[in-house]
Amino acid sequence: MGRTGFVVQRLLLLIPVAVGVTIVVFFMVHLIPGDPAATILGIHATPKAIALLHQQWGLNRPLASQYWLFLDRLLHGNLGQSIFYGGSVTSLILSHLPPTLWLLSYATVLTVLISVPLAVLAASRRDGIRDHVVRAVPLVGLGMPPFWLGFLLIYAFAISLRIFPVSGYGSGFTGHLQSMFLPSLTVALALTPVVIRSLRASMLNVLGAEYIVTARSKGVPPHRLYQRHVLRNAVIPAVTVLAINIGFLVGATVIIEQIFAIPGIGQLMINSIFQRDFPVVQGVTLVFAIMVVLVNLLADLSYAALDPRVRFDR
Amino acid sequence: MSAIEVPSVPQGPEPASEPVLVIRAEGRAASRWYRQPALMAGIVILAVVVGLALAAPLITSYDPIAQNLNETLLGPSAHHLLGTDQLGRDTFTRLLYGLRLDLRIGFIAVLLPFVLGTVLGSLAGYFGGGVDTTIMRLVDIVVAFPFYVLIIALVFVLGPGERSIYLAITVVGWVAYARIIRGEILVAKRQDYVTAARSGGLSNVRIMRRHLLPNVISQAYIYGMSDIVQVILAIVTLGFFGLGIPPPTADLGSMINDGQNFLSTHWQLATIPGLVVVLVGLGLSLVGDGLADLLRPGQ
Numbered sequence: 001m002g003r004t005g006f007v008v009q010r011l012l013l014l015i016p017v018a019v020g021v022t023i024v025v026f027f028m029v030h031l032i033p034g035d036p037a038a039t040i041l042g043i044h045a046t047p048k049a050i051a052l053l054h055q056q057w058g059l060n061r062p063l064a065s066q067y068w069l070f071l072d073r074l075l076h077g078n079l080g081q082s083i084f085y086g087g088s089v090t091s092l093i094l095s096h097l098p099p100t101l102w103l104l105s106y107a108t109v110l111t112v113l114i115s116v117p118l119a120v121l122a123a124s125r126r127d128g129i130r131d132h133v134v135r136a137v138p139l140v141g142l143g144m145p146p147f148w149l150g151f152l153l154i155y156a157f158a159i160s161l162r163i164f165p166v167s168g169y170g171s172g173f174t175g176h177l178q179s180m181f182l183p184s185l186t187v188a189l190a191l192t193p194v195v196i197r198s199l200r201a202s203m204l205n206v207l208g209a210e211y212i213v214t215a216r217s218k219g220v221p222p223h224r225l226y227q228r229h230v231l232r233n234a235v236i237p238a239v240t241v242l243a244i245n246i247g248f249l250v251g252a253t254v255i256i257e258q259i260f261a262i263p264g265i266g267q268l269m270i271n272s273i274f275q276r277d278f279p280v281v282q283g284v285t286l287v288f289a290i291m292v293v294l295v296n297l298l299a300d301l302s303y304a305a306l307d308p309r310v311r312f313d314r
Numbered sequence: 315m316s317a318i319e320v321p322s323v324p325q326g327p328e329p330a331s332e333p334v335l336v337i338r339a340e341g342r343a344a345s346r347w348y349r350q351p352a353l354m355a356g357i358v359i360l361a362v363v364v365g366l367a368l369a370a371p372l373i374t375s376y377d378p379i380a381q382n383l384n385e386t387l388l389g390p391s392a393h394h395l396l397g398t399d400q401l402g403r404d405t406f407t408r409l410l411y412g413l414r415l416d417l418r419i420g421f422i423a424v425l426l427p428f429v430l431g432t433v434l435g436s437l438a439g440y441f442g443g444g445v446d447t448t449i450m451r452l453v454d455i456v457v458a459f460p461f462y463v464l465i466i467a468l469v470f471v472l473g474p475g476e477r478s479i480y481l482a483i484t485v486v487g488w489v490a491y492a493r494i495i496r497g498e499i500l501v502a503k504r505q506d507y508v509t510a511a512r513s514g515g516l517s518n519v520r521i522m523r524r525h526l527l528p529n530v531i532s533q534a535y536i537y538g539m540s541d542i543v544q545v546i547l548a549i550v551t552l553g554f555f556g557l558g559i560p561p562p563t564a565d566l567g568s569m570i571n572d573g574q575n576f577l578s579t580h581w582q583l584a585t586i587p588g589l590v591v592v593l594v595g596l597g598l599s600l601v602g603d604g605l606a607d608l609l610r611p612g613q
Contacts, residue, residue, distance in 0.1 A: 145547050
C-alpha cells in the first residue's frame, strides 16, 4: 500500500471514531438521572420552560430520531443555546478557544525545552549520577497533582517574588508570553516526567546502534553526534509519546485554566459545570475530542515527514 | 551482583537441565527483591502511609468532621499537630481520614477498569475478527476524549459521590488494560502450549483463563501500579473542584481547595495535603518500577 493508500485508510478510520464521539456526547444528556430537562433547567424549571426544552431538543421523540436531529444541527455548526451565558454555544466556544490554543502550544514548547536536555544528560552517561538524578524526576513528578503545583508556583513566583502576574491571559504577544508562562510551565512540568522517561529510553536504544559506533570511531565530536545522529532518531518516539499524551495535555489545561483564571474553553467547561449549563459542557467536551483526534491524525501523518524509513504497509 | 549469586548455584553433581535454570531464575528474583534500595524505599513509604491511614482512629481522638467554631485557624501546637482549619477541625485528623478515604477509593477505582479491560482485551486478542474490531473501535472512541475532560463530564452528569467516581474512572480507564492485554494475547496465542491445549479439547474460556491469562497478566499489573497514581490524582482533582465526595467528609482534594484561600496566612492547610499525595505517588511509583524490574527478567 502506498502513501495515498495509508492516508485514505487513516482518514476512513476517522468515520467510526467521529460517529462514536457524537454518540457519547449525545448520550451524556440521557445519563442525567430523572427528567433531563428539569435537571438541566434547575431553578429555572417552570413547567413551561421544561415543555419548551422538551420540544427544542426533541426529548419526546424516539432516541434514534433525537440523535439524528443532534447530528443534523451539529453538521450546521449548531451546538445549541447556552442556558447561563445566553447566545449560541458555538460562538461562545470560538471566543474562548484562543487562550486554550496558546496554553497548549506554549506548554508543548516548554515541555520539549525541559525534557530534551534532561534526557540527553541522563542518556549520555548511563547509570551515572546525572542519570540517577534525572530518573528521580518522574518518580516525584508523576505523583504531583497539577493544580497543587500550579498554586505553589503562583505563591512562589507571583505572590512572593512578584516576577509573573498571578493570573489572567495578558494582552498582546509579549503580554501573553509573560502571563501564560506560569500556567504553561505547570502543564509542561506535569507532562515532562512521561516524556523524559520515553525519550531517555529511546536515546539509549539509538546510542547502542551500530551507526553511532561508526560515527564515534570516525571521530564525530560529541555535540555533533547528538545533534545529527542521536536526537534525530530519538525524536520520532518522542513525537509519538507527545501525541499519545495529547489527551492528558488537553485535560490538564482544563484544570490549569481554572487555577490561573485563563478565559479558555477549559475554564468555560468548569464554570458551565458549576452553572449546570449543560449544552456548553456538551459542546466543550465535543470540541476537546475533536482536538485530540486531529492531533493524533497529524502525528500519524507527520511520521512520513520525520522518518523517511516509515513504510505504509502493515 | 554476580559475585553474590555464586554460592546459590547448585554445586552438586546435578546436570544443569532446564528445571534447575528455572529454580535459579526464581532464586535470583527472590534474593534480589530486598537488595533493591528503590523498591525497599517504596515499600517503606507505602507501609507508613497505609498504616497511618488504617490506624487513623487510634492515632487521633478528634472527629474529622466535628466543627469547633471557637478554635478556627489555630497554628500548629501540641493539641493540634498541624493546627485547625477555618471551621475549627483538626487538620492532622482530617489529613489521616482524607488519606484513608482517597486510598480506599483509589484501590477500588483501579481494580474495576483492570478487570473490565483485561476481560475485553483477552476477548479481542483471542477471538480476533469482528469481536476485535468492535472492541478496538470502542477503544478509539474513549481515547478520543481527554482523560480529565471525560471524567469531569461523567461525574458532573452522574452527580457527585463515590459511585460516580468508580463509574467514570472505569469508563475511561479500561482502554489501556485492554490494549496491553490484547497485544500480549496476540503473541501468546501462537505459542505451542495454546495449540496443545486446544487440540486437547479444552474450551476457549478455560484456555484463556488457565493458560493465556497467567502468562500475560503481569504486564497489566505493571501498568496498574502506575495507573493507580493517576487514579488517585484524578480523585484528588475531582475533590478539589468540588466534584468528588461531598463535604463535610475529609478528602485531600477538598482540603487543598479549602486551604487555598489561606495560603498566605496558613500555608500548611493547602500544602501538606498536596505533599501527602506526592508521597503516596512516590511510594507507588518506586514499588511499581521495582516490580516491573522483577517481572520483566529480560530487561
